[in-house]
Amino acid sequence: MSRVLLVRSPALLSRQHQVGYGWSQMNFSGHASADDLMGAFREQNIEVGRKENQIRRFFNIQQGDLLVVPVNRAILLARATGQKSFSLDVHYGENRVGAEFLRNPDGSLKRVPRDDLSNALETRLKIRMAIAPLDEFSDELERLYTTLEKGGHSSISSHYEALNNDLVAEAKSELLKRIQKGGTYLASGGEGFERLVMELLELEGYSVHRPSKRHYAGIADGKRH
Numbered sequence: 001m002s003r004v005l006l007v008r009s010p011a012l013l014s015r016q017h018q019v020g021y022g023w024s025q026m027n028f029s030g031h032a033s034a035d036d037l038m039g040a041f042r043e044q045n046i047e048v049g050r051k052e053n054q055i056r057r058f059f060n061i062q063q064g065d066l067l068v069v070p071v072n073r074a075i076l077l078a079r080a081t082g083q084k085s086f087s088l089d090v091h092y093g094e095n096r097v098g099a100e101f102l103r104n105p106d107g108s109l110k111r112v113p114r115d116d117l118s119n120a121l122e123t124r125l126k127i128r129m130a131i132a133p134l135d136e137f138s139d140e141l142e143r144l145y146t147t148l149e150k151g152g153h154s155s156i157s158s159h160y161e162a163l164n165n166d167l168v169a170e171a172k173s174e175l176l177k178r179i180q181k182g183g184t185y186l187a188s189g190g191e192g193f194e195r196l197v198m199e200l201l202e203l204e205g206y207s208v209h210r211p212s213k214r215h216y217a218g219i220a221d222g223k224r225h
Contacts, residue, residue, distance in 0.1 A: 002064040004141055005057060006125065006132040009069050010093040014076055014101055014109060018085070019067055020093025021058045021130060028095040029084035034059045054131040061097045066141055068134055069101075070125055074111040077102050077145050102148050110148055 009019035021028075025046055031037040034056040041048055041055075048055060061067070063082035068075050081098035088094055102110040114122050121137045134141065 002062070002066060004066045004068065004134040004138045005061065006068050006070070006127070006129070006134050007058070008130045010090050011071060012090055013093050013096065014069060014078070014099075017081075017098060017100060018093075018096045019069060019078065019080075019099045020090060020096040021055075022092045022094060023055070024088060024091075024094040026095070027086040028059050029086050031059075051130075054129060057131045057133065058095070058097070066138070066145060067099055068125075068141065071111065074113050075117070075125070076109055076111065077141070077148065079145075102145070112144065112148070 007019045007021070009021070013020045025044070026037070026040060028037055031040060037055070037059055038048075038052060061080045061082065063080060065080040065082075067078045067080055069078065078099035078101040081100060083098035085096045085098075086094060087096065104110055114125065117125075118137075118140055121134075121140060124132075124134065124137065
């Protein structure tokens with residue numbers, strides 16, 4: 001059965017299909033088991049303190065585990081591939097595991113606002129651990145992952161916000177096409193277009209005033225001198 005883990009990983013690695021943990025002194029991928037790895041820490045006199053359980057959790061990430069990566073005011077969700085690697089090019093992310101993150105159609109990472117999570121889960125994400133179990137929230141997170149994977153949204157509000165954005169974008173595109181082809185019912189002489197621009201600006205929250213042509217004599221009426 002797959003596990004669910006919180007992994008505080010450098011954001012850069014998510015774009016490389018990976019999650020990472022620190023411990024630059026030790027290459028986790030060079031060890032066959034967590035016990036073998038911990039033995040190497042002891043042999044090299046590297047003190048791990050109370051972080052042994054976190055090291056073991058990260059080392060034992062398996063293919064199919066659901067990973068939750070916190071980012072600013074949101075989380076990212078990924079399925080672990082289980083492929084271990086090591087590199088020194090990203091600080092606090094030297095030891096790595098492959099992860100396939102949920103992405104939007106344009107390739108960008110799908111961000112789940114923390115406000116869309118249950119209060120209990122949102123509170124748990126504040127835990128001061130780099131690697132922590134979230135199995136008690138597996139039902140919520142697995143359901144969320146499945147919904148997003150199928151193109152759904154993390155909440156009703158997110159759904160309607162996305163739907164509204166799509167409709168606005170479609171309306172703008174259609175309006176532009178009609179204007180370019182002259183297929184609108186705007187008043188002639190430029191007045192109709194002026195009023196359209198004013199209405200669009202007002203919808204964006206601007207206060208708009210249209211001065212009379214006499215106010216800009218020789219300019220507003222389009223005459224040349």
